[in-house]
Amino acid sequence: MVTEERLKRAVALRKDDVFLRSEFAHLGSPAQLSRAFKQLIIDGVLVRLGLGVFAKGKPSALTGKPIPVQPLEVLAPLVLQKLGVKVRPSQAVRDYNSGASQQLAAGIVLDTGRRRITRKLGFGKQTVAYENHHA
Structure with a gap:
């Protein structure tokens, strides 16, 4: 999936730890972005903090499930x-x-x-x- 890879790379290159969905609108259609965000959340690259608000994720030391980096x-x-x-x-x-x-x-x-x-x-x-x- 091309949009997912572009989104993953865009997140990795950014210094900030929180993102708004609107910051990535240029990467694809709303449907493509929804699928890409969903997959990155499943992979643990991102965690959702609210509607259209995401943070970089890391595995928890206790459970192994994704948690925010801060x-x-x-x-x-x-x-x-x-x-x-x-x-x-x-x-x-x-x-x-x-x-x-x-x-x-x-x-x-x-x-x-x-x-x-x-x-x-x-x-x-x-x-x-x-x-x-x-x-």
Whole structure:
């Protein structure tokens, strides 16, 4: 399959670890891209983080199943940055870093400012939550 090989090579040559499907639209038709992405996910080259959002994959040391090359805490802000959303750490993280609190948020929470985000991002059972602070 030609499109699959071109997509695999394009992913390997890129430095970034997260990709939007739209970045590869020039490689083929939507149907060809869907088949190519599906095959690369099966092969473990890519993992899916959300609708049209992919990350480079590697085999897990524990299970051998594909996992993202970096943790979701690192990849999620990169995805939102590619989508044009400015992201800051959540209020709980800012309080913890400033010493105002000893508690750290359980899970991944990102502050998107005034932007309301409905895009679901995650991998496995871990998902990203969003908070809005209008300051």
